[in-house]
Amino acid sequence: MNTHDLxxxxxxxxxTKIVLLVADGLGGLPLHSGGMTELETASxxxxxxxxxxxxxxxxxxxxxxxxxxxGPGHLGLFGYDPLExxxxxxxxEALGINFAVGAxxxxxxxxxxxxxxxxxxxxxxxxxxxxxxxxxxxEKLRTITIPGVELFVEPVKEHRFVLVIRGDGLGDLVNDxxxxxxxxxxxxxxxxxxxxxxxxxxxNRFVAEATKVLAPEAPINGATLRGFATYxxxxxxxxxxxxxxxxxxxxxxxxxxxxxxxxxxxxxxPTLHGQIETLANVWNDYxxxxxxxxxxxxxxxxxxxxxKVQMIEKLDAIVPDILALKPDVxxxxxxxxxxxxxxxxxxxxxxxxxxxxxxxPDEVVHxxxxxxxxxxxxxxxxxxxxxLAMANAGRLGKYGA
Amino acid sequence: MNTHDLxxxxxxxxxTKIVLLVADGLGGLPLHSGGMTELETASxxxxxxxxxxxxxxxxxxxxxxxxxxxGPGHLGLFGYDPLExxxxxxxxEALGINFAVGAxxxxxxxxxxxxxxxxxxxxxxxxxxxxxxxxxxxEKLRTITIPGVELFVEPVKEHRFVLVIRGDGLGDLVNDxxxxxxxxxxxxxxxxxxxxxxxxxxxNRFVAEATKVLAPEAPINGATLRGFATYxxxxxxxxxxxxxxxxxxxxxxxxxxxxxxxxxxxxxxPTLHGQIETLANVWNDYxxxxxxxxxxxxxxxxxxxxxKVQMIEKLDAIVPDILALKPDVxxxxxxxxxxxxxxxxxxxxxxxxxxxxxxxPDEVVHxxxxxxxxxxxxxxxxxxxxxLAMANAGRLGKYGA
Numbered sequence: 001m002n003t004h005d006l007x008x009x010x011x012x013x014x015x016t017k018i019v020l021l022v023a024d025g026l027g028g029l030p031l032h033s034g035g036m037t038e039l040e041t042a043s044x045x046x047x048x049x050x051x052x053x054x055x056x057x058x059x060x061x062x063x064x065x066x067x068x069x070x071g072p073g074h075l076g077l078f079g080y081d082p083l084e085x086x087x088x089x090x091x092x093e094a095l096g097i098n099f100a101v102g103a104x105x106x107x108x109x110x111x112x113x114x115x116x117x118x119x120x121x122x123x124x125x126x127x128x129x130x131x132x133x134x135x136x137x138x139e140k141l142r143t144i145t146i147p148g149v150e151l152f153v154e155p156v157k158e159h160r161f162v163l164v165i166r167g168d169g170l171g172d173l174v175n176d177x178x179x180x181x182x183x184x185x186x187x188x189x190x191x192x193x194x195x196x197x198x199x200x201x202x203x204n205r206f207v208a209e210a211t212k213v214l215a216p217e218a219p220i221n222g223a224t225l226r227g228f229a230t231y232x233x234x235x236x237x238x239x240x241x242x243x244x245x246x247x248x249x250x251x252x253x254x255x256x257x258x259x260x261x262x263x264x265x266x267x268x269x270p271t272l273h274g275q276i277e278t279l280a281n282v283w284n285d286y287x288x289x290x291x292x293x294x295x296x297x298x299x300x301x302x303x304x305x306x307x308k309v310q311m312i313e314k315l316d317a318i319v320p321d322i323l324a325l326k327p328d329v330x331x332x333x334x335x336x337x338x339x340x341x342x343x344x345x346x347x348x349x350x351x352x353x354x355x356x357x358x359x360x361p362d363e364v365v366h367x368x369x370x371x372x373x374x375x376x377x378x379x380x381x382x383x384x385x386x387x388l389a390m391a392n393a394g395r396l397g398k399y400g401a
Numbered sequence: 402m403n404t405h406d407l408x409x410x411x412x413x414x415x416x417t418k419i420v421l422l423v424a425d426g427l428g429g430l431p432l433h434s435g436g437m438t439e440l441e442t443a444s445x446x447x448x449x450x451x452x453x454x455x456x457x458x459x460x461x462x463x464x465x466x467x468x469x470x471x472g473p474g475h476l477g478l479f480g481y482d483p484l485e486x487x488x489x490x491x492x493x494e495a496l497g498i499n500f501a502v503g504a505x506x507x508x509x510x511x512x513x514x515x516x517x518x519x520x521x522x523x524x525x526x527x528x529x530x531x532x533x534x535x536x537x538x539x540e541k542l543r544t545i546t547i548p549g550v551e552l553f554v555e556p557v558k559e560h561r562f563v564l565v566i567r568g569d570g571l572g573d574l575v576n577d578x579x580x581x582x583x584x585x586x587x588x589x590x591x592x593x594x595x596x597x598x599x600x601x602x603x604x605n606r607f608v609a610e611a612t613k614v615l616a617p618e619a620p621i622n623g624a625t626l627r628g629f630a631t632y633x634x635x636x637x638x639x640x641x642x643x644x645x646x647x648x649x650x651x652x653x654x655x656x657x658x659x660x661x662x663x664x665x666x667x668x669x670x671p672t673l674h675g676q677i678e679t680l681a682n683v684w685n686d687y688x689x690x691x692x693x694x695x696x697x698x699x700x701x702x703x704x705x706x707x708x709k710v711q712m713i714e715k716l717d718a719i720v721p722d723i724l725a726l727k728p729d730v731x732x733x734x735x736x737x738x739x740x741x742x743x744x745x746x747x748x749x750x751x752x753x754x755x756x757x758x759x760x761x762p763d764e765v766v767h768x769x770x771x772x773x774x775x776x777x778x779x780x781x782x783x784x785x786x787x788x789l790a791m792a793n794a795g796r797l798g799k800y801g802a
Contacts (some may be wrong), residue, residue, distance in 0.1 A: 360430055360770060378459075378774075387466030387748075388748075391465075396743075399483070400488065
């Protein structure tokens with residue numbers, strides 16, 4: 001029996017509230033042998049108190065050794081097996097610019113390029129235009145219409161844009177038209193099945209029109225497309241868990257991932273305090289709150305160990321404001337690790353704590369990588385976290401008699 | 402390759418003996434933050450010695466967060482994936498009254514009800530009759546015969562009974578006839594496939610006859626049926642493990658679950674000492690012994706923390722009597738946790754110990770929830786316990802060359 005069906009069978013109504021605080025890229029590494037991680041270095045009295053009163057462990061985002069992107073990282077935390085549910089690159093790109101992709105959409109990553117007189121590519125990135133020039137070129141592409149489908153073109157930055165084709169029966173088994181080389185012409189799109197052939201026809205027509213509307217102004221006089229992706233078939237939070245869920249995130253990508261699973265997307269102020277204010281304001285309106293905190297990841301990506309420590313301490317400082325709302329289940333975790341030492345996402349399991357009235361406390365009194373190793377949740381797959389959240393919230397009945 | 406086939410391939414004959422002592426609902430919770438669990442509170446010198454000499458861990462009955470009933474809880478311990486092998490409600494009800502259901506049976510839960518003059522239900526529980534009145538009404542139902550099938554009617558208690566239909570080609574995709582409401586007539590049974598239509602016809606006839614034989618005496622003048630379940634297709638212990646297995650349990654449900662996997666059901670005296678006496682008497686006749694101890698669960702369900710502590714201590718006291726028989730593998734675990742604090746089954750992993758001459762001891766010297774977290778078995782799925790039992794008993798050969 002699949003886990004989502006199991007949850008649908010077992011779930012019970014309740015008035016309990018669950019807060020999932022995702023500190024992006026939370027886990028880290030010591031810079032040197034014998035050293036401490038970012039979390040071990042940071043002073044986190046509030047998270048430590050939660051670790052003492054709650055249960056801790058380490059979340060494996062996908063599989064041991066597998067480093068997830070933000071998509072699979074969050075899908076796992078939301079209870080969707082990230083190996084089963086895959087979000088195509090085009091859809092992720094659209095989510096990342098806060099474009100509301102939907103069930104009839106094929107989303108595609110676009111690059112402006114420079115074409116020579118013979119139609120071959122001379123610059124795959126059209127000289128990396130400014131964002132202003134990108135926007136102007138996007139405006140030109142927006143004049144293109146193709147009967148039977150709706151087209152949306154959105155600027156990303158520099159040479160990048162997003163194309164969304166909306167229509168019935170469109171497939172995404174379409175090859176990239178970007179040949180990943182200069183001196184050759186962009187490839188024709190071809191579809192791997194009937195629905196994708198339909199998409200390919202639209203695409204080829206779009207590219208031909210693009211060359212016309214862009215033409216006068218090299219270096220932006222062509223476009224290549226890649227990462228064709230239809231909207232994933234994915235059941236919502238309400239459908240699976242019976243939870244009315246709200247996302248309180250600042251960055252578009254995370255709002256988009258939350259929208260994908262049917263959460264309401266709130267628009268908090270851009271600071272952590274703004275997010276907590278929003279949380280307090282809507283506390284009575286939802287069962288589940290996804291709070292996303294970006295800066296543990298971005299400082300890690302920058303390789304800035306002290307800045308990541310500082311961002312962790314900043315997060316720790318607002319924990320009492322969340323607890324003051326008296327959530328029935330409070331979870332702190334990350335979608336993956338981002339060790340400053342590596343300046344990138346990593347596969348290392350992510351420190352996790354769960355606080356509820358019926359969690360079974362362990363001996364852990366500090367919230368960090370090494371302490372959580374001794375935690376009562378053990379090392380568990382991220383995709384199982386929502387089962388624990390639901391159970392601790394009194395929202396899952398007994399399986400079998 | 403499925404695990405049962407793997408075991409069939411690898412198993413080797415041996416003269417070793419395995420004792421699986423299941424303390425029902427063993428795991429618990431502290432009543433208050435900073436407190437101790439029932440197991441941590443109890444004085445358990447004998448189990449602690451086993452933990453010291455053996456290897457410990459925590460068993461996850463089904464999945465993190467999933468609370469099992471007794472059926473899935475025991476199937477897991479017996480090595481059957483509880484998400485793959487499901488036992489229908491009717492079969493469990495029949496097992497619970499020690500009715501020997503078999504491969505040709507559809508078992509059904511019945512309720513006596515009160516019908517008004519217009520045939521609608523006025524009381525879904527027929528005024529909760531005494532067990533004596535229940536038995537008298539069951540006797541009347543036993544006079545019903547339907548050609549082509551055998552019928553068995555057994556009293557449970559108050560308004561509840563079990564109906565078993567025995568015959569060839571009967572299905573269980575049949576709707577409940579209990580409308581779960583008063584003021585409406587019982588529903589007609591209908592089958593979801595040809596075999597189930599056959600069952601539905603028998604059922605509709607049975608209900609019509611029941612109304613006739615019960616009629617004179619309201620409040621017991623009707624019957625509703627629900628939880629239709631055929632006997633699960635399940636390979637036996639002998640077939641999978643090559644083990645001659647005996648169940649030494651007091652309560653019918655657990656005898657029934659053991660019978661389901663092909664164990665011989667022994668009839669011990671009603672006390673723990675009676676069970677151990679039976680164990681000693683049949684020691685030479687079997688390879689595997691399933692000892693079931695109910696009172697760690699029932700005291701937990703009652704929310705009686707000190708009583709559960711006492712029941713744990715009582716169990717601890719008989720451990721030397723088991724060890725005196727020199728089992729090659731001695732396992733103590735539970736089918737799930739039943740924290741007194743929750744007065745119910747729960748999802749929390751279950752303390753487990755395994756003692757054998759070839760187990761790899763860990764540093765754990767106390768048998769309880771927090772200590773077992775540091776145990777050598779880690780947190781493992783219950784369905785894998787029998788693999789460890791077989792290996793430690795020298796009954797599993799090498800996989801591959």
